[in-house]
Amino acid sequence: MEVENSRLEIRKKINSLVKQFYELKDETFVPGQTHILTGLAVYDDLELNAIFNSVLDGWFGFSKKGEEFEREWAKYVGTRSSVLVNSGSSANFLALDGVKKLNNLKGGEIITAACSFPTTVNPIIQLGFKPHFLDVDKSLNVNPEEIISAINENTKGIMIAHTLGNPAKIAEIAKIAEERGLFLIEDCCDAVGSTYEGKNCGTFGIASTCSFYPAHNITLGEGGSIAINNPELCKIIKSLRSWGRDCFCRSDEHKELGACNKRFDYLLGGIYYDHRYVYSQIGYNLKPLELQAAMGLEQIKKIDQFNKARKRNYKIYQQELEKFDNYINLPEINPKADPVFFGLPLIVNNPDVSRQDLMKFLNSNKIATRFLFGGNLLNQPAYKNIDYLKTGELDYTNNLFKNCFWLGIHPGVTEEMIKYVISKFKEYFSKC
Ligand SMILES: Cc1ncc(COP(=O)(O)O)c(C=O)c1O
Known part of the structure:
Protein backbone atom coordinates (compact mmCIF):
# COMPACT_ATOMS: atom_id res chain seq x y z
CA MET A 1 0.00 0.00 0.00
CA GLU A 2 2.82 2.34 0.97
CA VAL A 3 4.61 1.58 -2.28
CA GLU A 4 1.42 2.23 -4.25
CA ASN A 5 0.98 5.60 -2.51
CA SER A 6 4.56 6.57 -3.31
CA ARG A 7 4.05 5.61 -6.92
CA LEU A 8 0.86 7.70 -7.03
CA GLU A 9 2.70 10.68 -5.58
CA ILE A 10 5.48 10.33 -8.16
CA ARG A 11 2.90 10.09 -10.91
CA LYS A 12 1.28 13.33 -9.70
CA LYS A 13 4.70 15.02 -9.71
CA ILE A 14 5.37 13.81 -13.24
CA ASN A 15 1.98 15.11 -14.36
CA SER A 16 2.62 18.45 -12.75
CA LEU A 17 6.09 18.72 -14.34
CA VAL A 18 4.64 17.82 -17.74
CA LYS A 19 2.08 20.60 -17.33
CA GLN A 20 4.83 23.06 -16.41
CA PHE A 21 6.86 21.90 -19.37
CA TYR A 22 3.90 22.37 -21.71
CA GLU A 23 3.08 25.80 -20.35
CA LEU A 24 6.53 27.05 -21.29
CA LYS A 25 5.80 26.34 -24.97
CA ASP A 26 6.33 29.52 -26.97
CA GLU A 27 3.57 29.98 -29.52
CA THR A 28 4.32 33.57 -30.46
CA PHE A 29 3.79 34.18 -34.14
CA VAL A 30 6.51 36.25 -35.79
CA PRO A 31 5.52 37.10 -39.38
CA GLY A 32 8.13 35.93 -41.86
CA GLN A 33 9.91 33.88 -39.21
CA THR A 34 7.39 31.45 -37.77
CA HIS A 35 6.56 28.68 -40.20
CA ILE A 36 2.86 28.42 -41.02
CA LEU A 37 2.55 24.70 -41.44
CA THR A 38 0.07 22.71 -43.49
CA GLY A 39 -0.54 20.31 -40.63
CA LEU A 40 0.21 20.37 -36.94
CA ALA A 41 -0.59 18.33 -33.86
CA VAL A 42 -2.62 20.68 -31.68
CA TYR A 43 -2.55 19.43 -28.09
CA ASP A 44 -1.81 20.54 -24.55
CA ASP A 45 -0.73 19.02 -21.26
CA LEU A 46 -3.88 16.86 -21.14
CA GLU A 47 -2.78 14.80 -24.13
CA LEU A 48 0.82 14.72 -22.91
CA ASN A 49 -0.23 13.46 -19.50
CA ALA A 50 -2.64 10.95 -20.99
CA ILE A 51 0.33 9.52 -22.92
CA PHE A 52 2.65 9.57 -19.90
CA ASN A 53 0.04 7.95 -17.67
CA SER A 54 -0.58 5.28 -20.25
CA VAL A 55 3.14 4.52 -20.33
CA LEU A 56 3.30 4.49 -16.53
CA ASP A 57 0.37 2.06 -16.47
CA GLY A 58 2.79 -0.36 -18.08
CA TRP A 59 0.39 -1.86 -20.64
CA PHE A 60 1.56 -0.88 -24.11
CA GLY A 61 -0.30 -3.00 -26.64
CA PHE A 62 -3.84 -2.30 -27.89
CA SER A 63 -6.24 -2.90 -25.03
CA LYS A 64 -8.89 -1.14 -22.89
CA LYS A 65 -8.06 2.41 -23.98
CA GLY A 66 -8.06 1.35 -27.62
CA GLU A 67 -11.48 -0.22 -27.17
CA GLU A 68 -12.81 2.81 -25.34
CA PHE A 69 -11.59 5.03 -28.16
CA GLU A 70 -13.33 2.76 -30.66
CA ARG A 71 -16.64 3.22 -28.86
CA GLU A 72 -16.19 6.99 -28.60
CA TRP A 73 -15.17 7.29 -32.25
CA ALA A 74 -18.16 5.27 -33.48
CA LYS A 75 -20.40 7.55 -31.41
CA TYR A 76 -18.80 10.59 -32.97
CA VAL A 77 -19.02 9.35 -36.57
CA GLY A 78 -22.49 7.93 -36.05
CA THR A 79 -21.90 4.26 -36.80
CA ARG A 80 -22.52 1.14 -34.77
CA SER A 81 -18.82 0.42 -34.28
CA SER A 82 -15.32 1.43 -35.27
CA VAL A 83 -11.98 -0.35 -35.49
CA LEU A 84 -8.82 1.48 -34.49
CA VAL A 85 -5.69 0.78 -36.56
CA ASN A 86 -2.21 2.20 -36.95
CA SER A 87 -2.88 4.53 -39.91
CA GLY A 88 -5.46 5.79 -42.37
CA SER A 89 -3.71 3.75 -45.06
CA SER A 90 -4.16 0.58 -42.99
CA ALA A 91 -7.80 1.57 -42.48
CA ASN A 92 -8.35 1.79 -46.24
CA PHE A 93 -6.62 -1.53 -46.79
CA LEU A 94 -8.58 -3.32 -44.08
CA ALA A 95 -11.90 -1.77 -45.10
CA LEU A 96 -11.51 -3.14 -48.62
CA ASP A 97 -10.06 -6.47 -47.53
CA GLY A 98 -12.95 -6.84 -45.07
CA VAL A 99 -15.56 -6.09 -47.73
CA LYS A 100 -13.79 -8.46 -50.13
CA LYS A 101 -13.96 -11.27 -47.56
CA LEU A 102 -17.51 -10.45 -46.46
CA ASN A 103 -18.78 -10.64 -50.04
CA ASN A 104 -16.41 -13.41 -51.13
CA LEU A 105 -15.16 -11.28 -54.02
CA LYS A 106 -12.46 -12.62 -56.32
CA GLY A 107 -11.61 -9.42 -58.18
CA GLY A 108 -13.39 -7.05 -60.53
CA GLU A 109 -13.39 -3.31 -61.03
CA ILE A 110 -13.58 -0.65 -58.38
CA ILE A 111 -14.48 2.90 -59.32
CA THR A 112 -12.14 5.52 -57.90
CA ALA A 113 -10.52 8.86 -58.69
CA ALA A 114 -7.20 9.33 -60.46
CA CYS A 115 -6.83 12.52 -58.42
CA SER A 116 -6.21 10.75 -55.12
CA PHE A 117 -4.03 10.14 -52.17
CA PRO A 118 -2.09 6.98 -53.16
CA THR A 119 -3.36 4.79 -50.35
CA THR A 120 -6.98 5.38 -51.28
CA VAL A 121 -6.22 3.52 -54.51
CA ASN A 122 -3.38 1.18 -53.53
CA PRO A 123 -5.56 -1.37 -51.66
CA ILE A 124 -7.60 -1.80 -54.86
CA ILE A 125 -4.44 -2.92 -56.66
CA GLN A 126 -2.92 -4.78 -53.70
CA LEU A 127 -6.09 -6.80 -53.14
CA GLY A 128 -6.40 -7.97 -56.73
CA PHE A 129 -9.03 -5.56 -58.07
CA LYS A 130 -8.73 -3.31 -61.09
CA PRO A 131 -9.03 0.45 -60.46
CA HIS A 132 -11.43 2.20 -62.80
CA PHE A 133 -10.31 5.81 -62.76
CA LEU A 134 -12.70 8.69 -63.20
CA ASP A 135 -12.18 12.40 -63.54
CA VAL A 136 -13.16 14.80 -60.78
CA ASP A 137 -15.22 17.98 -61.11
CA LYS A 138 -14.69 21.46 -59.68
CA SER A 139 -15.51 20.18 -56.21
CA LEU A 140 -12.37 17.99 -56.63
CA ASN A 141 -14.59 14.90 -56.38
CA VAL A 142 -15.90 12.15 -58.60
CA ASN A 143 -19.50 12.93 -59.49
CA PRO A 144 -22.52 10.61 -59.76
CA GLU A 145 -23.07 11.08 -63.51
CA GLU A 146 -19.52 9.94 -64.28
CA ILE A 147 -20.01 6.96 -61.98
CA ILE A 148 -23.17 5.88 -63.80
CA SER A 149 -21.40 6.06 -67.15
CA ALA A 150 -18.47 3.99 -65.85
CA ILE A 151 -20.44 1.11 -64.30
CA ASN A 152 -20.30 -2.14 -66.22
CA GLU A 153 -20.86 -5.84 -65.46
CA ASN A 154 -17.39 -6.12 -63.84
CA THR A 155 -17.91 -3.25 -61.43
CA LYS A 156 -17.97 -4.40 -57.81
CA GLY A 157 -17.74 -1.22 -55.84
CA ILE A 158 -16.85 2.42 -55.38
CA MET A 159 -13.98 3.59 -53.20
CA ILE A 160 -13.51 7.34 -53.11
CA ALA A 161 -12.32 10.11 -50.85
CA HIS A 162 -14.02 13.40 -50.07
CA THR A 163 -11.12 15.42 -51.40
CA LEU A 164 -9.50 17.65 -48.77
CA GLY A 165 -12.72 17.41 -46.77
CA ASN A 166 -15.06 18.77 -49.46
CA PRO A 167 -17.96 16.28 -49.58
CA ALA A 168 -18.67 14.46 -52.82
CA LYS A 169 -22.35 14.08 -53.78
CA ILE A 170 -22.30 11.12 -51.50
CA ALA A 171 -26.04 10.60 -50.96
CA GLU A 172 -26.53 10.33 -54.72
CA ILE A 173 -23.48 8.08 -55.04
CA ALA A 174 -24.73 5.84 -52.21
CA LYS A 175 -28.09 5.55 -54.00
CA ILE A 176 -26.39 4.50 -57.24
CA ALA A 177 -24.33 1.94 -55.33
CA GLU A 178 -27.40 0.53 -53.60
CA GLU A 179 -29.47 0.31 -56.79
CA ARG A 180 -26.66 -1.49 -58.66
CA GLY A 181 -25.62 -3.81 -55.83
CA LEU A 182 -22.19 -2.20 -55.48
CA PHE A 183 -20.35 -1.57 -52.23
CA LEU A 184 -19.32 1.95 -51.27
CA ILE A 185 -16.28 2.72 -49.14
CA GLU A 186 -15.82 6.36 -48.16
CA ASP A 187 -12.28 7.49 -47.48
CA CYS A 188 -12.96 10.19 -44.91
CA CYS A 189 -9.32 10.63 -43.91
CA ASP A 190 -9.71 14.31 -44.74
CA ALA A 191 -13.44 14.69 -44.15
CA VAL A 192 -14.12 14.06 -40.49
CA GLY A 193 -16.91 16.39 -39.39
CA SER A 194 -17.99 17.22 -42.94
CA THR A 195 -21.66 16.59 -43.65
CA TYR A 196 -23.84 16.07 -46.71
CA GLU A 197 -27.58 16.66 -46.48
CA GLY A 198 -27.02 17.09 -42.75
CA LYS A 199 -25.57 13.58 -42.37
CA ASN A 200 -21.97 12.85 -41.42
CA CYS A 201 -19.61 11.86 -44.20
CA GLY A 202 -18.53 8.36 -43.30
CA THR A 203 -22.05 7.05 -42.74
CA PHE A 204 -23.17 6.57 -46.35
CA GLY A 205 -21.35 3.39 -47.34
CA ILE A 206 -20.65 -0.05 -45.94
CA ALA A 207 -17.46 1.28 -44.35
CA SER A 208 -15.58 4.53 -44.03
CA THR A 209 -12.07 5.35 -42.97
CA CYS A 210 -10.19 8.18 -41.34
CA SER A 211 -6.63 9.09 -40.44
CA PHE A 212 -5.21 10.40 -37.19
CA TYR A 213 -1.90 11.62 -38.59
CA PRO A 214 -1.08 15.11 -37.21
CA ALA A 215 -2.46 17.10 -40.15
CA HIS A 216 -5.90 15.55 -39.58
CA ASN A 217 -8.91 16.65 -37.54
CA ILE A 218 -7.58 14.99 -34.42
CA THR A 219 -4.30 13.21 -33.99
CA LEU A 220 -2.98 10.16 -32.19
CA GLY A 221 0.52 10.78 -33.61
CA GLU A 222 -0.29 8.10 -36.17
CA GLY A 223 -3.48 6.12 -36.47
CA GLY A 224 -6.61 5.45 -38.41
CA SER A 225 -10.05 3.99 -38.02
CA ILE A 226 -12.73 2.14 -39.91
CA ALA A 227 -16.33 3.07 -39.09
CA ILE A 228 -18.81 0.28 -39.68
CA ASN A 229 -22.49 -0.58 -39.19
CA ASN A 230 -22.41 -4.23 -40.26
CA PRO A 231 -21.44 -6.44 -37.26
CA GLU A 232 -20.14 -9.26 -39.46
CA LEU A 233 -17.86 -6.87 -41.36
CA CYS A 234 -16.65 -5.43 -38.06
CA LYS A 235 -15.75 -8.91 -36.81
CA ILE A 236 -13.82 -9.71 -40.01
CA ILE A 237 -11.90 -6.41 -39.93
CA LYS A 238 -11.02 -6.81 -36.24
CA SER A 239 -9.75 -10.27 -37.00
CA LEU A 240 -7.69 -9.06 -40.01
CA ARG A 241 -6.20 -6.31 -37.85
CA SER A 242 -5.13 -8.79 -35.18
CA TRP A 243 -3.27 -11.60 -36.93
CA GLY A 244 -6.46 -13.16 -38.32
CA ARG A 245 -7.53 -14.51 -34.94
CA ASP A 246 -11.03 -15.86 -34.51
CA CYS A 247 -11.26 -14.91 -30.84
CA PHE A 248 -13.48 -11.87 -30.24
CA TYR A 279 -7.17 -18.21 -37.02
CA SER A 280 -10.12 -17.72 -39.34
CA GLN A 281 -8.57 -15.05 -41.60
CA ILE A 282 -5.24 -14.56 -43.35
CA GLY A 283 -4.52 -11.58 -41.16
CA TYR A 284 -1.98 -8.87 -40.40
CA ASN A 285 -0.97 -6.95 -37.34
CA LEU A 286 -2.07 -3.34 -37.83
CA LYS A 287 -2.87 -2.48 -34.22
CA PRO A 288 -1.96 0.86 -32.63
CA LEU A 289 -0.51 1.34 -29.15
CA GLU A 290 -2.51 2.12 -26.00
CA LEU A 291 -0.68 5.41 -25.60
CA GLN A 292 -2.05 6.50 -28.98
CA ALA A 293 -5.58 5.69 -27.87
CA ALA A 294 -4.94 7.55 -24.60
CA MET A 295 -4.02 10.64 -26.61
CA GLY A 296 -7.07 10.11 -28.83
CA LEU A 297 -9.43 10.01 -25.86
CA GLU A 298 -8.32 13.54 -24.98
CA GLN A 299 -8.29 14.75 -28.59
CA ILE A 300 -11.82 13.54 -29.28
CA LYS A 301 -13.13 15.87 -26.56
CA LYS A 302 -11.75 18.77 -28.59
CA ILE A 303 -12.88 17.72 -32.05
CA ASP A 304 -15.84 20.10 -32.31
CA GLN A 305 -13.69 23.00 -31.23
CA PHE A 306 -10.97 21.98 -33.73
CA ASN A 307 -13.48 21.66 -36.56
CA LYS A 308 -14.95 25.04 -35.68
CA ALA A 309 -11.48 26.61 -36.00
CA ARG A 310 -10.99 24.94 -39.41
CA LYS A 311 -14.33 26.28 -40.60
CA ARG A 312 -13.52 29.77 -39.33
CA ASN A 313 -10.15 29.70 -41.10
CA TYR A 314 -11.70 28.53 -44.34
CA LYS A 315 -14.34 31.25 -44.21
CA ILE A 316 -11.78 34.02 -43.66
CA TYR A 317 -9.68 32.77 -46.54
CA GLN A 318 -12.75 32.41 -48.73
CA GLN A 319 -13.75 36.04 -48.13
CA GLU A 320 -10.23 37.41 -48.55
CA LEU A 321 -9.16 35.37 -51.55
CA GLU A 322 -12.18 36.41 -53.61
CA LYS A 323 -10.19 39.55 -54.36
CA PHE A 324 -7.68 37.47 -56.27
CA ASP A 325 -10.08 35.38 -58.31
CA ASN A 326 -8.37 36.50 -61.52
CA TYR A 327 -5.46 34.37 -60.37
CA ILE A 328 -6.67 31.66 -58.02
CA ASN A 329 -9.92 29.87 -57.22
CA LEU A 330 -11.23 27.80 -54.40
CA PRO A 331 -13.13 24.59 -55.23
CA GLU A 332 -16.88 24.49 -55.70
CA ILE A 333 -18.90 23.43 -52.68
CA ASN A 334 -22.16 21.59 -53.21
CA PRO A 335 -25.08 23.45 -51.58
CA LYS A 336 -26.02 20.23 -49.76
CA ALA A 337 -22.52 19.97 -48.27
CA ASP A 338 -21.14 21.47 -45.09
CA PRO A 339 -17.40 20.85 -45.29
CA VAL A 340 -14.74 20.85 -42.62
CA PHE A 341 -11.78 21.37 -44.90
CA PHE A 342 -8.56 19.50 -44.25
CA GLY A 343 -6.58 22.10 -46.16
CA LEU A 344 -7.30 25.16 -48.28
CA PRO A 345 -7.26 24.04 -51.92
CA LEU A 346 -6.20 26.72 -54.37
CA ILE A 347 -6.36 26.36 -58.13
CA VAL A 348 -4.28 28.71 -60.26
CA ASN A 349 -6.58 29.84 -63.08
CA ASN A 350 -4.41 32.35 -64.91
CA PRO A 351 -1.87 31.25 -67.53
CA ASP A 352 0.35 34.19 -66.55
CA VAL A 353 0.70 32.84 -63.01
CA SER A 354 3.20 30.04 -62.43
CA ARG A 355 2.15 27.69 -59.63
CA GLN A 356 5.77 26.75 -59.11
CA ASP A 357 6.88 30.35 -58.74
CA LEU A 358 3.96 31.20 -56.43
CA MET A 359 4.69 28.20 -54.22
CA LYS A 360 8.38 29.11 -54.05
CA PHE A 361 7.42 32.66 -53.05
CA LEU A 362 5.08 31.43 -50.32
CA ASN A 363 7.60 28.92 -49.03
CA SER A 364 10.35 31.57 -48.94
CA ASN A 365 7.98 33.56 -46.72
CA LYS A 366 7.59 30.60 -44.36
CA ILE A 367 4.12 29.70 -45.66
CA ALA A 368 4.11 25.95 -46.24
CA THR A 369 2.31 24.59 -49.31
CA ARG A 370 1.37 21.10 -50.47
CA PHE A 371 0.33 19.53 -53.73
CA LEU A 372 -3.00 17.79 -54.07
CA PHE A 373 -1.42 14.45 -53.14
CA GLY A 374 -0.59 12.41 -56.25
CA GLY A 375 -2.40 14.88 -58.53
CA ASN A 376 -3.10 12.41 -61.30
CA LEU A 377 -1.86 9.06 -59.98
CA LEU A 378 -1.47 7.79 -63.52
CA ASN A 379 1.43 10.23 -63.96
CA GLN A 380 3.23 8.78 -60.93
CA PRO A 381 6.06 6.29 -61.49
CA ALA A 382 4.54 3.61 -59.24
CA TYR A 383 1.44 3.33 -61.43
CA LYS A 384 3.17 3.10 -64.82
CA ASN A 385 2.54 -0.61 -65.27
CA ILE A 386 -0.68 -1.22 -63.38
CA ASP A 387 -3.73 -2.82 -64.94
CA TYR A 388 -6.47 -0.19 -64.94
CA LEU A 389 -9.42 1.31 -66.78
CA LYS A 390 -10.33 4.94 -67.15
CA THR A 391 -13.40 6.73 -68.37
CA GLY A 392 -12.80 9.99 -70.19
CA GLU A 393 -9.61 11.96 -70.55
CA LEU A 394 -9.32 13.07 -66.90
CA ASP A 395 -9.15 16.70 -68.05
CA TYR A 396 -9.94 18.36 -64.75
CA THR A 397 -7.66 15.95 -62.92
CA ASN A 398 -4.85 17.04 -65.23
CA ASN A 399 -5.72 20.67 -64.57
CA LEU A 400 -5.39 20.02 -60.83
CA PHE A 401 -2.15 18.13 -61.40
CA LYS A 402 -0.80 21.24 -63.09
CA ASN A 403 -2.42 24.05 -61.12
CA CYS A 404 -3.59 23.01 -57.66
CA PHE A 405 -1.92 23.29 -54.28
CA TRP A 406 -3.14 23.75 -50.72
CA LEU A 407 -2.38 25.64 -47.52
CA GLY A 408 -2.90 24.74 -43.87
CA ILE A 409 -6.12 25.74 -42.12
CA HIS A 410 -5.75 23.48 -39.09
CA PRO A 411 -6.64 24.82 -35.63
CA GLY A 412 -3.03 25.95 -35.08
CA VAL A 413 -3.52 28.57 -37.83
CA THR A 414 -4.61 31.88 -36.28
CA GLU A 415 -6.37 34.90 -37.77
CA GLU A 416 -3.07 36.80 -37.44
CA MET A 417 -1.35 34.17 -39.58
CA ILE A 418 -4.09 34.30 -42.21
CA LYS A 419 -3.77 38.09 -42.37
CA TYR A 420 -0.07 37.65 -43.02
CA VAL A 421 -0.66 35.02 -45.73
CA ILE A 422 -3.20 37.29 -47.45
CA SER A 423 -0.70 40.16 -47.37
CA LYS A 424 1.79 37.90 -49.14
CA PHE A 425 -0.73 36.96 -51.84
CA LYS A 426 -1.40 40.67 -52.32
CA GLU A 427 2.31 41.34 -52.65
CA TYR A 428 2.74 38.54 -55.16
CA PHE A 429 -0.28 39.29 -57.33
CA SER A 430 0.46 43.05 -57.38
CA LYS A 431 3.48 42.16 -59.51
CA CYS A 432 1.56 39.97 -61.96
C1 LIG B 1 -7.51 10.96 -48.48
C2 LIG B 1 -6.46 10.23 -47.69
N1 LIG B 1 -6.53 8.90 -47.59
C3 LIG B 1 -5.63 8.20 -46.88
C4 LIG B 1 -4.60 8.82 -46.21
C5 LIG B 1 -3.62 8.01 -45.44
O1 LIG B 1 -3.63 8.25 -44.06
P1 LIG B 1 -2.36 7.88 -43.18
O2 LIG B 1 -1.32 8.93 -43.43
O3 LIG B 1 -2.86 7.93 -41.78
O4 LIG B 1 -1.90 6.54 -43.59
C6 LIG B 1 -4.48 10.21 -46.29
C7 LIG B 1 -3.39 10.90 -45.58
O5 LIG B 1 -3.34 12.08 -45.42
C8 LIG B 1 -5.44 10.94 -47.05
O6 LIG B 1 -5.37 12.27 -47.15
Missing part, protein backbone atom coordinates in the same frame (compact mmCIF):
# COMPACT_ATOMS: atom_id res chain seq x y z
CA CYS A 249 -13.01 -11.41 -26.50
CA ARG A 250 -12.68 -7.83 -25.31
CA SER A 251 -9.68 -6.95 -23.18
CA ASP A 252 -11.96 -6.79 -20.11
CA GLU A 253 -13.50 -10.21 -20.77
CA HIS A 254 -13.95 -11.83 -17.36
CA LYS A 255 -15.60 -15.11 -18.28
CA GLU A 256 -13.07 -17.87 -17.73
CA LEU A 257 -14.14 -19.58 -20.94
CA GLY A 258 -14.11 -16.37 -22.95
CA ALA A 259 -16.87 -14.47 -24.76
CA CYS A 260 -17.62 -17.58 -26.85
CA ASN A 261 -17.99 -19.56 -23.61
CA LYS A 262 -16.12 -22.54 -25.06
CA ARG A 263 -12.55 -21.29 -25.15
CA PHE A 264 -10.87 -24.69 -24.82
CA ASP A 265 -13.47 -26.66 -26.77
CA TYR A 266 -12.48 -25.83 -30.35
CA LEU A 267 -11.68 -28.88 -32.39
CA LEU A 268 -8.86 -28.27 -34.88
CA GLY A 269 -7.54 -31.25 -36.82
CA GLY A 270 -9.11 -33.53 -34.25
CA ILE A 271 -7.36 -31.76 -31.34
CA TYR A 272 -8.96 -29.49 -28.75
CA TYR A 273 -7.47 -26.03 -29.24
CA ASP A 274 -7.62 -22.68 -27.38
CA HIS A 275 -9.91 -20.30 -29.31
CA ARG A 276 -7.36 -17.52 -28.75
CA TYR A 277 -5.12 -19.43 -31.16
CA VAL A 278 -7.71 -20.22 -33.80
